[in-house]
Amino acid sequence: PFLRKAVTGYKGSAMASPRDLRLRVTELERFRAEILSGTGASTAAVGDVHGGARYLEDLLAALEGKEEISRIVLFGDYFDRGAENRRVFDILKRFHARGRGVLLLGNHDPWTIQALRGHLDAFATWIANGGYSTLKEFGIRLPDLNGGRSPEAVYQRILAARAEVYRAFDEARAHPALNEMSAWMQDHLRLFHLDSRGFLHVHAGIPLTPDHEPDLVYGGTEGIEALQAMQDELAATRDPEAPVFEFLNSPAS
Numbered sequence: 001p002f003l004r005k006a007v008t009g010y011k012g013s014a015m016a017s018p019r020d021l022r023l024r025v026t027e028l029e030r031f032r033a034e035i036l037s038g039t040g041a042s043t044a045a046v047g048d049v050h051g052g053a054r055y056l057e058d059l060l061a062a063l064e065g066k067e068e069i070s071r072i073v074l075f076g077d078y079f080d081r082g083a084e085n086r087r088v089f090d091i092l093k094r095f096h097a098r099g100r101g102v103l104l105l106g107n108h109d110p111w112t113i114q115a116l117r118g119h120l121d122a123f124a125t126w127i128a129n130g131g132y133s134t135l136k137e138f139g140i141r142l143p144d145l146n147g148g149r150s151p152e153a154v155y156q157r158i159l160a161a162r163a164e165v166y167r168a169f170d171e172a173r174a175h176p177a178l179n180e181m182s183a184w185m186q187d188h189l190r191l192f193h194l195d196s197r198g199f200l201h202v203h204a205g206i207p208l209t210p211d212h213e214p215d216l217v218y219g220g221t222e223g224i225e226a227l228q229a230m231q232d233e234l235a236a237t238r239d240p241e242a243p244v245f246e247f248l249n250s251p252a253s
Contacts, residue, residue: 011168016201044194048106051082051133057091064100073193076106076203080130085137089181102193108201108250109185110234116173116182118159128154135168138178142168191231194224218247
């Protein structure tokens with residue numbers, strides 16, 4: 001009813017016409033009817049995990065036990081901030097092996113990969129945005145940089161403790177378990193997923209054209225092809241300064 005009221009009272013905008021909105025509402029209602037009747041496949045979406053292993057494990061067990069759920073999409077940001085990051089990694093590996101879903105990259109995950117490939121700025125960004133908890137759990141010694149402060153304040157503390165941060169950076173890059181986690185992420189996490197209905201799944205969204213196509217240009221490609229080009233480069237590169245990292249870390253993306 002809310003959507004129908006919104007469409008009826010629509011006065012026009014640059015985003016979509018009233019006809020487009022009506023078609024979209026009809027489409028959404030059809031998908032809802034299919035799901036409720038059991039005639040349509042249903043996808044479950046799981047957002048940021050951030051080290052919450054117990055919640056992830058319970059949620060996956062509940063979702064995988066439902067026959068009407070045909071696919072589970074995990075939307076990235078699996079580590080940092082929480083206290084059970086190693087256990088989350090084990091859960092992700094088992095989930096992937098069962099073949100029940102798709103594992104996407106969040107914005108935290110490229111920082112982890114890039115930092116452990118040897119990028120000091122990415123390491124600082126990772127720490128400032130919750131990576132401190134992951135590194136601490138893996139036994140990397142760091143000064144107390146967080147304390148509930150904003151990322152900007154943490155950056156200042158990183159600068160003040162740069163000698164300890166450099167040591168931690170070297171320790172993390174040489175840590176076998178962290179390197180195993182980073183390599184697995186690079187091999188198995190996807191930048192996007194396009195499902196059989198044409199729905200595009202990504203972490204946090206992407207800019208769209210007026211025709212609802214991805215408004216992206218990368219490496220001489222556009223739209224979905226640009227996403228695929230980034231995905232291919234991200235999976236193949238071992239260079240922490242590869243263009244794909246710069247693109248993903250830019251404010252516009």
